[in-house]
Amino acid sequence: MSHQERKALFNLLTYFVVFAIYANYVYTHYWDPTMSTDELLVFWAKALLVTIPLQIVSHIVIHILLNIGRGMANGGKLVEDKEDEFDKIIDLKASRVSMFFFAIGFMVALGFLAYGEGINHFFISILLAGVLAEILEAISRVVMYRRGV
Amino acid sequence: MAKSKVSNQIRLLRFMKDEMTQQDLAEAVGVSRQTIVAIEKGNYSPSLELAFKLARVFEKPLDEVFSYDESAK
Numbered sequence: 001m002s003h004q005e006r007k008a009l010f011n012l013l014t015y016f017v018v019f020a021i022y023a024n025y026v027y028t029h030y031w032d033p034t035m036s037t038d039e040l041l042v043f044w045a046k047a048l049l050v051t052i053p054l055q056i057v058s059h060i061v062i063h064i065l066l067n068i069g070r071g072m073a074n075g076g077k078l079v080e081d082k083e084d085e086f087d088k089i090i091d092l093k094a095s096r097v098s099m100f101f102f103a104i105g106f107m108v109a110l111g112f113l114a115y116g117e118g119i120n121h122f123f124i125s126i127l128l129a130g131v132l133a134e135i136l137e138a139i140s141r142v143v144m145y146r147r148g149v
Numbered sequence: 150m151a152k153s154k155v156s157n158q159i160r161l162l163r164f165m166k167d168e169m170t171q172q173d174l175a176e177a178v179g180v181s182r183q184t185i186v187a188i189e190k191g192n193y194s195p196s197l198e199l200a201f202k203l204a205r206v207f208e209k210p211l212d213e214v215f216s217y218d219e220s221a222k
Contacts, residue, residue: 002182002183003181003183004181004183082179082181084179084180084181084184085180085184085195085196085199086180086181086183086184086187086193087181087184089193145183145187147192148153148187148190148191148192148193149192149193
């Protein structure tokens with residue numbers, strides 16, 4: 001398995017671990033089934049606003065740790081993690097796959113709202129769309145690195 | 150993902166250049182080894198700039214390194 005494939009899978013793993021820990025924390029500390037609509041909106045807005053920087057910071061930390069591990073495996077010599085044209089094309093195509101599935105998830109979420117299913121269905125659909133988009137992005141990255149573009 | 154219509158002689162040219170490694174070639178043109186592997190296998194057609202850099206490493210004209218076969222599937 002190449003470094004790029006490993007990186008894609010590590011990113012996915014990090015996403016899941018951070019997501020699971022954070023979701024569990026929010027659920028046990030802040031979730032209250034008796035919340036009103038206004039309180040629910042505030043709850044989901046705060047939960048999502050914190051998720052984004054949390055995911056970014058955890059990805060940066062994992063990226064640094066991965067490079068340190070790679071350097072140690074290389075006898076202490078730090079290897080520059082440069083991105084070439086092949087990486088950039090795969091990056092763009094994988095992002096397109098991810099955005100496509102997230103957009104579908106967003107439309108499903110709007111569908112829930114349109115049919116009066118409530119705010120929880122809307123936000124949970126968006127979260128699940130994000131998870132699905134992340135999984136498919138990582139898979140498409142690995143497939144494209146193996147089979148070409 | 151279909152094979153590219155652009156084929157290349159990079160494997161042969163590396164062999165002719167004292168069995169140059171993929172890593173050495175990658176470093177010479179400033180890409181990762183994974184990219185050289187993909188180009189050699191015909192899984193990726195490089196940009197014109199990278200193609201010229203590769204040809205320059207082997208000191209060959211571009212059409213001796215890469216060829217385009219329209220009939221290829």
